[in-house]
Amino acid sequence: xxxxxxxxxxxxxxxxxxxxxxxxxxxxxxxxxxxxxxxxxxxxxxxxxxxxxxxxxxxxxxxxxxxxxxxxxxxxxxxxxxxxxxxxxxxxxxxxxxxxxxxxxxxxxxxxxxxxxxxxxxxxxxxxxxxxxxxxx
Numbered sequence: 001x002x003x004x005x006x007x008x009x010x011x012x013x014x015x016x017x018x019x020x021x022x023x024x025x026x027x028x029x030x031x032x033x034x035x036x037x038x039x040x041x042x043x044x045x046x047x048x049x050x051x052x053x054x055x056x057x058x059x060x061x062x063x064x065x066x067x068x069x070x071x072x073x074x075x076x077x078x079x080x081x082x083x084x085x086x087x088x089x090x091x092x093x094x095x096x097x098x099x100x101x102x103x104x105x106x107x108x109x110x111x112x113x114x115x116x117x118x119x120x121x122x123x124x125x126x127x128x129x130x131x132x133x134x135x136x137x
Contacts, residue, residue, distance in 0.1 A: 018066050022075050026086055029076035030103060039130045040100040041073045042089055044109070046080040052095040055113035062116035068123050099126045101133065 023029035026042070033040035043060075045052040059065060069075055078085035080094060089098050089105070096109040106129055110122060 018063060018070070020060060020066055020069050020075050022077055026076055026078065026084070029074050030100075033074040033100065034102070036074065038072060038074050039106065039126050041069065041075045041126075042086075042098040042100060043075070043077045044080065044085050044089055044091060044094055044096040044098065045077060046094040047082075049094045051113045055095045055097075059114060059116050059119050062119075065116055065119055065123075068120065072123070072127055099130075101130055106130070106133070 023032060029040055029042070032038075043055075045056070060069075078089065080090070089096070089109075091109060091111070093111060095113065096111055098109045099106045106126060110119075114122075
């Protein structure tokens with residue numbers, strides 16, 4: 001009985017402690033996205049950016065958002081001041097959230113921090129567009 005309670009407790013803790021599985025670099029993110037046939041989400045941030053922190057600490061900690069991203073997307077964070085953002089995805093401001101299919105942006109980026117519910121709606125739109133659009137050449 002104690003083992004069951006312990007396992008339930010661990011399961012609940014791990015469920016609420018889930019985090020986004022970020023790729024370590026853009027090359028591995030692009031490769032995995034292509035291999036797994038999933039859209040690539042590239043989050044462009046900057047150290048010290050207040051709205052980047054809001055997005056990462058609120059929206060991207062929401063368990064529904066985390067679950068959808070980990071299941072249906074490949075994710076990568078490029079940090080402007082660390083030189084890890086592909087030049088083609090540089091923007092005037094941060095945060096910028098790009099969605100990529102076959103190395104090509106699907107839409108203009110989502111700029112700024114948005115609420116979890118709105119982010120989830122955007123993810124649904126991206127998933128639908130990814131499935132229905134023709135492959136890029």
